[in-house]
Amino acid sequence: MGRENGFTALRLIAAVLVIFTHPYVLGANIADPVQAATGLLPASTVGVDLFFVVSGYLISGSLRRSASFGDYLRNRAxxxxxxxxxLCAVTVFVIGPLATTSDSYFRESETYAYFRNALVYAWQPFLPGVFETNTTPVVNGSLWTLPIEATCYGFLLVMAWCGCFNWRGALVLMLMCYALVVSQAFPFGQILFHYEGGMELRNLSRFTALFAGGALIKLIDRPWTVSPAVTLLAGLGVAAALAAGQIDWRWFPAIYLLAWPWLVIGLAARLSAFSALDRVDISYGLYLYAFPIQQLLVQVNGGAMDPITLFLISAAVTTILALASWFLIERPAMRLKAGGAAFRQHRSFDGHVAGRLR
Structure with missing residues (x-):
């Protein structure tokens, strides 16, 4: 797939889907319309699923282009x-003081412990007296996916180190995680890392399967993977998963996890008209800031708020913050990324098999 694609547009759609669900939970404590209609998953899960597929595809390309493991890690960081x-600083020093009911907010150690979130693997969900009268006192419920995302980056690195960073390796990783999800190998609440807010193994398996699906398509690197026929078949597969899930919910992940990555990447190839969005990618900023802004609006409105109103107001406010994040933080940081000798790295990571695939 060329540089003219719709990946940024899809990430933006994913962020909006996440922003759309949370007002129903935070403002009214009810299921969103997607959850109500399907009985299978909310719009936010669709958005996160989309994020992981796109990430698997793009991050695999990033690793291919990296001259070394160190460059890859630096670029991801x-x-x-x-x-x-x-985000943590804005939350602690701006949102927190606006929302807290604590008279000793800045004297509490928990306030500054919130910066643990910046380490990705050390989730700190609360601030003293902040949002304590809302449906949930969690300050930013969106951050729980970041450790899983970072772990998926690590899986690719391990594959490269082992010499199996190719389509076969991605297929094995995908099928292993797929089997764990479909077999319901892990019960709800089973944690991989025993820290507050640790990764549930069910979620890790599910999202890694989708991430590996995106990586598989990238590493196959053939035009047929994004052909209209394959994209149409994938779309029919997702529709079949939704229909079968109404009969027995267990059929839904069994079909959906296989079809969704192919549909997403196929759509990215068809949305090339939106490639101009690459110049201003606010999807990450939307994802980071929407939840605490929605929480603040709910608190101001007495602990409840019409979901559509909350969605529209929070989307407008969060867009401003996301634009500031992109222009002032994200884009300048990305300019510091290391370049790489793509073909030399590519052969050292993928070997002769990947050389043939290109």
Missing amino acids: LRILPALFV
Whole structure:
């Protein structure tokens, strides 16, 4: 797939889907319309699923282009951490003081412990007296996916180190995680890392399967993977998953997890007219800031708020913050990314098999 694609547009759609669901939970404590209609998943899960497929495809390309493991890690850190740290600072020093009912907010150690979130793997969900009268006192419920995202980056690195960073390796990773999800190998609440807000193994398996699906399509690197026929078949597969899930919900992930990555990447190839959005990618900023802004609006309105009104107001406010994040933090940080000798790296990571695939 060429540089003219719709990946940024899809990330923007994914962020909006996440922003759309949370007002129903935070403002009215009810299911969103997608959850109500399907009985299978809310709009936010569709958005997060979309994020992981796109990420698998793009990050695999990033690793291919990296001259070394160090460059790859540096590039990933520059994309995630600066904006995340600034979010934590804005939350602690702006949103927190506006929302807290604590008279000792700035004297509480919990206030500054919130910066643990900037480490990705150390989730700190609360601030003293902040949003304590809302449906949930969690300050930013969107951050729970970031450790899973970072872990998926690590899986690619391990594949490269083992010499199996190719389509076969991605297929094995995808099928392993797929089997864990479909077999319901992990019960709800089973945690991989025992820290507050640790990763549930069910979620890790599900999102890694989708991430690996995106990586698989990238590493196959053939035109047929994004052909109209394959995209149409994938779309029919997703529709079949939704229909079968109404009969028995267990059929839904069994079909959906296989079809969704192919539909998403196929759509990216068809949305090339939106490639101009690459110049201003606010999807990450939307994802980071929407939840605390929605929480603040709910608190101001007495703990409840019409979901559509909350969605529209929070989307407008968050867009301004996301634009500031992009122009002031994310884009300058990305300019510090390391370049690489793509073909030399490519052969060292993928070997002769990947050389033939290109």
